[in-house]
Amino acid sequence: MPSKKRLSRLTSFENLKLKLTEGEQSILDGQQGQTMQRVLKTLVLYGEALGAERLVELNGDGHFVIAWATPGIAPSFKMLDELIDAGLKTKLPFTLDPSAPLDFENWRLRPEQERLLEEMYRDQGRYDEKILQLGLRDRDAYSCNPFDPEVGNLPEKGSILAWSESACAIYANSVLGARTNINGAIIDLLSYIAGKTPLAGLLMDEGRQADSLVEITTEELPLPQLLGTVIGMKVLDGVPYITGLDRFLGKGLSDGTKDYLREMGAACATYSAVGLFHVENITPEAVEQGSDLLLPDYTRFQIDDKAIRKLEGTFSDGWPDRDAKPEKCFIGCPHLSLRQLNWWSEKILKRLESQNKNRLAVETILCAAPGVIEKYRSDRMTYEGMLDVGVRFSTSCAETLYEGEVCTGDAIITNSSKLKAYSTARFFPDEELVGILVDGVIPGGD
Structure with missing residues (x-):
């Protein structure tokens, strides 16, 4: 047991604003042991830093x-x-x-x-x-x-x-x-x-109100990775309320819309401190409250096709040797859903068949959760067909592989703006990437 002097030093919080329950105070008094005491002390100090009233x-x-x-x-x-x-x-x-x-x-x-x-x-x-x-x-x-x-x-x-x-x-x-x-x-x-x-920040109603309005005015649905990146770079922090996506995605949350918003959100969080967005007519709180989520003094942003194209033009950079041929492709950062695995399988196999080829020109790794890959493997014909053309499947994460600089300089291609942010990988849209995987050539010779 720790000494009384040690316990006193751990629990003598002067001017503590965070209100404790009797049970929490007893933990800080050491009644559940020193280790649990230190755990709760850390959370109390964290809560004080966040301005929380209580846990x-x-x-x-x-x-x-x-x-x-x-x-x-x-x-x-x-x-x-x-x-x-x-x-x-x-x-x-x-x-x-x-x-x-x-x-x-x-x-x-x-x-x-x-x-x-x-x-x-x-x-x-x-x-x-x-x-x-x-x-x-x-x-x-x-x-x-x-x-x-x-x-x-x-x-x-x-x-x-x-x-x-x-x-x-x-x-x-x-x-x-x-x-x-x-x-x-x-x-x-x-x-x-x-x-x-x-109890602070995004746990509270007031912390979930939108302080910016992001109007999507593009002529067609932007790639989620690019749109999320542009939103993150513009907003930087806070809670955006996004309009215009329901023109393309429809109302509510289909499986395809969930995948789209997951990719968009991952990109947004990579390039900003945004932890919550609302999408008009689509996400739950936006459906319930609509534009009432917007604070009176919100900031307005507009994202058009020009903004998307401008970012995409910079995303094809990255390799030290721009004339190199792509060595490897990682798809699945964040991890792919089963629906996405099936989409890539269909696109890759059809493209190979149309080109009368039986093997991909670029080593390709699709990344997904263990349970997702196990479910995908139950379709033996598709799974074995993908293995036969050179695709491999991994439950790990390419981001952790490349952010440590162990593989810096490799000629990697991807469709992930998140992987792009942490590596020298070159980014290409999904449909274009399929062609590169089959042909082994980057369009335009870049």
Whole structure:
């Protein structure tokens, strides 16, 4: 047991604005042990920094950002061991971002790249076991698309969460109508161990009001990756209310619209601090409240075809050698849904057939959650057909592979603006990318 002097120093918060319940105060007084005391102290100080009046109970499963044991980024083993030794685990199960970039079988990296990654992630096995002990739902609960039915972390509207992965938090807030701030790594874990999070920001009605109006005036539906990037770069922070997309997507949330908004949101969160958007006639709160969500002094932005084309022109840059031929293509950042896997399969196989070819010219990896790939494999003819033409499937994450600079300089192509942001990959729209994969040539010779 810690000394009374130690307990006093931990709990003597002067001028504390955050109101504590009797149960919370008893934890801070050390009645559930020093480790739990430190967990709650961290959350109280975090809540004070956010200006929260109190802590609120979590009622939806977690999703955390750090799935890999990278020194200096992942939680320390000392902290994890202390939590485990104290018998603590999360009050609700959680899912994690994609597993560490060690899928050498499907990525076929150079030997020196594999050696560097093995060294960087030498403690990954230990980390995986500790995270499982602390409340990870199961050994397949790794994806940056946890909402898919095959993954099953689908919060209900109004659920209170403490998520940390920005691409997941923005989708949960915007498309599902759940409520979470974009919390920091480690704060996510501690929040779910305590079962509480500060009541502030996007958890509150006033924090979910829109401070900007984004009018989409394009002649056709923009690529979600490009539109999300433009929105993020224009808005930077706050909550945008987006109009004009229902002209193309229709009203409400079809599966295709959900995929579109997930891609758009991931791009937006990559290039900004936006954690929530509303889309007129489509997202739940916009359907319920309409333009009443807009604050009186909102800022107005307009996005037209010119803005989309301007960004797309810059996104094809990136390689040190612009004359290089594409070596590899990663698709699925964020992870693909089953519907998207089937779309890519149809496009690739039909394009090969039309060109009288039986093999892709560019190594291609499609990334999705373990459960999604398992479901996809149940269509044996399509799955084996894709393997035969050279496509490989991975449950890991290309972003973590390339943001560590282990593979910097490789001639990578992608349809992901998020991967583009963290690497030297060149971005191409989906339909154009299909042609490059089959022909091995970038249009225009660029």
